[in-house]
Amino acid sequence: MSVVAMAFLTMFSPVWATVALAAPEAGAANGVTDMIWNAGPMVKLVLLALVAMSLGCWGAVLVKFKSFRRAEKQSEDFYELYRQKKSFGLLYRESQALDESYLAQVFRSGYTEWGRVTKMLESLGSVEPAAWSGEEALSTVEKAMEGAMLLEVRRLERFLPLLATTGNTAPFIGLFGTVWGIMTSFHHIGLKGAANLAVVAPGISEALVATAIGLFAAIPAVIFFNYFMNRIQAIQGQMQYFAGDLYAVLKREWVRRSVVHSKEGAEESPAVIRTTR
Template sequence: MEVDTTANVWTMMIGAGPVVKLVLIMLVVFSILCWTVILAKIKRFRQARLGNENFARLFWESPSLTHAYNHARIMPETPMAGVFLEGYKELKRLQKCPKPSDTAIGLRVWLETLERSLNKGIQEELAAMERTLPFLATTGNAAPFIGLFGTVWGIMRSFHSIGLKGSASLATVAPGISEALVATAAGLAAAIPAVIAFNGFMSWMGQMEIQLQGFSNDFLNTVERQLLHGKETSQEPT
């Protein structure tokens, strides 16, 4: 029975009108692109998660920020390393500036400047991770309506055929209606995975933002201790 149903669906798709066929082709393309994005993003988020865990361990094990920098610069695909590099480079620029006479004010200014740089790094890393995700949202929103358009068009075509034949029997109406409904099914088939994946990825993005913000605070605490002692100190979790 399942084989017959599948064969019937293919038969209806082949026998559909040109507009419905165009709609189905569009939805198939959307679906293929969506699954390409989904699989690529699953791989990317997994790499980012493992990379963040690895860099966090290396950061706390490093005897100084310079050692942590040497690890970070060879981990370009790791968001946490990217945030660290943004903060470390800003710290080096600040160290070249004349030191203010008021140490307390100078420390506060340095930390505020570093915080802005770290926040910039976080936003850049999140933007990179979020790239191509809007396509999933677009597909989730648009695909059902594209499918609905194909369905409405198919039903209009079916009623037009009924008018020409002058008969409204089930045998006359059913083939056209079922052909039209295939477009709605195709739209939902493209939209449902896209919506589920988009929501899942956005949840992961939120978790990553919290993780990167926590690391940013750890970095600022480490730098503050370093500035108070006047030298680089070993990193130990606070």
């Protein structure tokens, strides 16, 4: 929350300074309020859309901060359990409570696919040792973990398109409101037949509020979008490292089972020869 508060104050401070300069005598709030109130219907509609986009972005930022905090905390807890070298079956059951952990999700996907592959080979009964090489079978485990990583990245990217859309379009929406307001002001100037500064300045200042609000909505959206994308890239690196480590562990287990299976076959073969004679 401290990061959000600091960013909120940082974003609002230029606006407060601009408002204070715009109305030094009558009061900042009254000056901006008058400009917005006296703006045309189209400019007011643009301002309303920009305010709605800004509020939506700040709501998305708060939600993402909470979700990232939970996901990272639960992933740290899961990794501590993983480092304790418990049995994978026990680790799988304990990881069920860590539903927000991206590492736990990768593990569950890989371990579930590992269980399917081993049960399938065990159900075949007499399996030749060559079938236990593991490369083709373990590739399905690797693909399952890659699919889980993709789903976790998509889950973490939820609501980020709103930030990207606001950052890209809000300045142009505000500029549209400004252009429309200036067009209306010049139209009124033509009707009145006067073009001095006292007539032109109020209408233009009211129109420029739309550009200011557009920038106010876009700047924090771009900042937080880049911030969350960098965190997602770091999380992707963590998931890839964990998936590689888990794949190595499963491959060693597969080799161990292959060796055991080969020894059992070697011990059974002399007995078969003696009985046939």
